[in-house]
Amino acid sequence: MNIILLAPPAAGKGTQAELLEKKYHLHHLSTGDLLRKSASREDDFGKKIKNILENGVLVSDEIIFQLLDNFMEENKNKNLLFDGFPRNIHQAKHLEKILNKKNDKLNFVFLLEVEKEILKKRITGRRCCKQCGSLYNINIESLKPKIESICDQCGGNLFQRSDDNEQSFETRYEEYLDKTSALIDYYQKKQLLYHIQADKSKEDVFQELSEIIEKERVL
Numbered sequence: 001m002n003i004i005l006l007a008p009p010a011a012g013k014g015t016q017a018e019l020l021e022k023k024y025h026l027h028h029l030s031t032g033d034l035l036r037k038s039a040s041r042e043d044d045f046g047k048k049i050k051n052i053l054e055n056g057v058l059v060s061d062e063i064i065f066q067l068l069d070n071f072m073e074e075n076k077n078k079n080l081l082f083d084g085f086p087r088n089i090h091q092a093k094h095l096e097k098i099l100n101k102k103n104d105k106l107n108f109v110f111l112l113e114v115e116k117e118i119l120k121k122r123i124t125g126r127r128c129c130k131q132c133g134s135l136y137n138i139n140i141e142s143l144k145p146k147i148e149s150i151c152d153q154c155g156g157n158l159f160q161r162s163d164d165n166e167q168s169f170e171t172r173y174e175e176y177l178d179k180t181s182a183l184i185d186y187y188q189k190k191q192l193l194y195h196i197q198a199d200k201s202k203e204d205v206f207q208e209l210s211e212i213i214e215k216e217r218v219l
């Protein structure tokens with residue numbers, strides 16, 4: 001079984017990925033992690049990647065494909081959960097090709113949907129304790145600190161991370177739409193796309209995902 005997760009920032013993708021991994025014994029494949037891991041190797045490919053990451057250059061599809069091919073070679077017969085990949089149609093087609101080669105296929109593309117205003121509230125309300133790192137959210141009643149700007153745990157001051165502001169949210173959200181709209185069409189046509197209402201509790205979202213997976217597996 002192979003799954004792709006698509007979601008805007010702050011929609012809870014990481015949490016759902018973790019739950020899916022555990023329940024269905026999936027191997028979580030994050031291209032970001034793969035890049036970092038490869039960069040720590042001493043061979044030519046590792047040095048090339050290290051150089052790209054250090055210079056903040058966009059990673060080409062070819063590099064991503066090479067990473068992916070290596071990964072698939074080392075992880076034959078594993079169930080995979082793709083996170084952050086594919087990013088475009090070219091990559092989506094490549095993925096299909098390598099899965100076909102293994103007589104395997106993509107089973108589900110889950111699109112976690114949360115209204116933009118809710119995502120914005122989640123992100124701009126995030127606060128973090130300077131001393132102990134505890135997380136709060138001033139826009140969500142159950143996650144508010146008892147005293148404004150003060151940590152419940154240790155009394156430390158709370159602060160807002162620089163990229164949790166409205167403007168950087170808008171930029172990230174636009175990037176997300178740009179990147180995923182073509183993929184959404186692509187997978188919709190292939191009848192692999194499932195829209196998931198993700199503005200519920202993480203348990204309820206996971207329940208919905210599980211029901212789809214189990215229903216399709218029985219058929």
Ligand SMILES: [Zn+2]
Pocket residue numbers: 129130131132133134151152153154155156
């Ligand atoms: Zn604290």
